[in-house]
C-alpha cells in the first residue's frame with residue numbers, strides 16, 4: 001500500500017478547526033484508493049511563541065525536510081505582531097524550501113451565492129500564479145531616526161531575473177496547457193519605477209517563446225477592477241508576491257467566499273517538500289466557534305495529493321466538494337448556510 | 353465677478369475628449385453663480401514628448417505655479433513607456449506641489465448598473481484617502497548586473513513620519529467630520545517587514561487623539577475582497593500610495609464604472625495649486641471614438657470648485673450629474689447606454 005508522509009501544522013485560530021476536516025476527507029479518499037497516510041503534527045503557532053519565544057524550533061526547517069509535503073492551517077493571532085509570527089513560520093518555509101510558485105485557483109461553484117451580479121458557474125475559472133519567495137515581501141530595509149519625528153523608513157523589494165523568470169515560465173507553461181492559452185500579467189510600471197518596467201520586459205521576453213499564448217498586461221489598480229467587471233476574461237494571471245497575494249484574495253472574494261480557496265506553495269523541482277494551505281487566515285473573529293468553512297483546506301489537500309501524483313484522490317475530493325456544494329445541504333455561514341465545520345467536513349466524507 | 357484661473361492639461365487619449373465636457377459643465381455652473389474662468393491650455397502629452405523629448409518643458413512646474421488649480425485629463429499613451437510619461441508629467445506635479453492628499457470618493461448612483469449583486473444607491477458611499485507623494489511610488493533603486501542572467505532589481509519604498517502622519521491626519525479629520533466616524537487603514541504588515549508594521553504603529557498612535565473614531569485595519573489582500581463582499585462597511589479608507597491607488601480603482605469598479613470616479617490631488621495648505629482629474633486613464637482602446645464617459649472629469653471639476661471655495665458650483669454640478677444618471681437618457685456605453693461623450697456632456701449642461 002502506498003504511504004505518504006505529511007507534516008501537519010494546524011497553526012492558529014481556525015487553522016486548528018479546519019485541518020482535522022482536511023485530514024478526514026483525505027483519509028476517506030485514501031481508503032477508497034488504497035493510499036495510507038502518516039500524519040506528523042507540529043504545534044508550531046503563536047501559542048508556542050508565547051511559551052518558547054519562537055514560532056518553530058531552531059531546527060524546524062530541518063525537521064520538515066523528511067516529509068513528502070506540508071499541510072498547514074493558518075498562522076497569526078492577536079497578541080503576536082503579524083510580522084513576527086509570519087516571518088517566524090510561514091514565510092521561512094516558503095523561502096527555505098524554494099516554494100517559489102504559489103498556485104491559487106479561482107472558481108465559481110454551483111451552490112455558492114456569487115457577490116457579482118449575473119455570474120454563473122463556469123464564468124469564473126482561472127488561476128492566479130503568484131511569485132512566492134522574493135519581491136515586495138522583503139525584510140531588507142530599516143528605519144532611520146527611529147522614534148523621532150524625522151523617521152524615515154526604507155523598505156526594499158528585491159526582484160531577481162532567476163526568481164522572476166522561473167515564475168513566469170511556470171505561468172506560461174500553465175497557460176499553454178489550457179484551452180484558452182491566455183496569460184495576464186499584473187504590473188504597475190507607470191508608478192513603480194525600477195522593478196515593474198523591468199518585470200514587463202521579462203514578460204515580453206518570455207512571450208516570444210510562446211507565440212500561441214495571448215498575453216496581456218494590466219496595471220494592478222485597473223486589474224482589480226477588472227476582476228469585478230469581467231472575471232470571464234481571465235485564464236492565468238501572473239503576479240509578483242504582493243500583487244499575487246492581493247489578486248488571490250480578491251478573486252475568491254468575487255466567487256462568494258475566500259474560505260473555499262486553496263493555496264499551493266510549490267517547489268516544482270521537488271527538491272524540497274511543498275506546502276498546502278487554505279488562502280484564508282486564522283480568522284480570530286470566528287475562531288473557537290466551530291463554524292469555519294473547511295473547504296479551502298480540503299481543496300488544498302486535493303492539490304497536495306495531485307502534486308504527489310495521486311490524481312485519483314484529487315479528483316475524488318473535488319467531485320465530493322462539488323456535490324456537497326451543489327446539494328447545498330451542509331453549507332457554513334460564509335456560504336449562506338448554518339452548518340458547522342464538522343458537519344460540512346462529514347458531508348464531504350460521505351460524498352467520497 | 354469672481355474669476356478663477358485654471359491650468360488645463362488635456363494630456364493623452366480620451367483626456368482630450370473628456371476635458372472639454374468638464375469645461376462645458378463648469379462654464380454652465382459659472383454662468384449660474386456668477387463665476388468666470390480663465391482657462392489656459394497646455395498641450396503637454398506623449399505627443400509633445402515625441403516632438404520635444406519631454407512631457408513638459410523644463411520650467412513646466414514653474415509655469416503652473418501662478419494658477420488657482422490644475423485640471424488634467426489623462427497621461428500616458430502606447431509608444432511612450434508608462435514610467436517615462438508619468439514620471440515626466442503627472443507624478444512630478446503631485447510631488448512638487450506637495451499634493452500629498454489624493455481624495456477619491458466612491459459612490460453608487462441611481463441609474464448606474466452595479467456589478468455587485470443586490471446593492472442599491474446609498475449602500476456604497478465612502479472615501480479613499482490615498483497618500484500621494486511618497487511610499488511605493490519611488491524612483492529610488494536600480495538594477496545590478498543589468499542585462500545579464502544575474503540581474504537583481506532593487507526597488508525601494510520610502511515612508512517618512514512627516515509624510516505618513518499628515519495623510520493620516522487628513523483621513524482622521526475627514527472621518528471625524530462624517531456621521532459614521534469610521535476609519536479603515538490598509539496595511540500588509542504580515543508580509544512587508546519594515547514599512548507596514550511601522551505604518552500600523554502610526555495609525556495606532558494617531559487613533560489615540562481621536563477617541564470617537566472607530567478604527568479598524570485590514571491587510572490589503574482581504575481588504576480588496578471586502579470591498580466586494582461588504583462595501584457598506586466602509587466610510588473612510590486610508591492607504592499608502594500603492595494601496596490607495598488599487599483601492600480607488602477597485603472601489604469605483606464595484607460601483608459600475610471607474611469612468612465616473614474623480615481624483616483630487618490636494619495640497620491642503622494651499623501653498624501650491626491642487627490638481628483635479630478623473631481616475632480613469634487615457635484609455636487608448638477607445639480614444640478617438642468620442643464615446644468616453646466625461647462624468648469623472650465633471651465630478652473632478654466639482655471637487656476643484658469646492659476646493660476653491662465655490663460650494664454652490666460643486667453642489668450644482670453634483671445635482672446635475674445625479675439627475676442625468678437617474679433619468680438615464682444620455683448614458684455612455686460603459687454605463688449601459690449609447691450616448692457619445694458630447695451628448696452626455698450636454699445633458700449635464702442642460703441639467704445645470
Ligand SMILES: CC(C)[C@H](C(=O)O)[C@@H](O)C(=O)O
Pocket residue numbers: 190191221428438442597615631633
Ligand atoms: C497613471 C498612474 C501613475 C496613476 C497612479 O497610479 O497614481 C493613476 O493610476 C492614478 O491612480 O492616478
Ligand SMILES: CC(C)[C@H](C(=O)O)[C@@H](O)C(=O)O
Pocket residue numbers: 076086090245263279281542543573
Ligand atoms: C499571512 C500572510 C503573510 C500571507 C501572505 O501574504 O502571503 C497570506 O495572506 C497568504 O496569502 O498566504
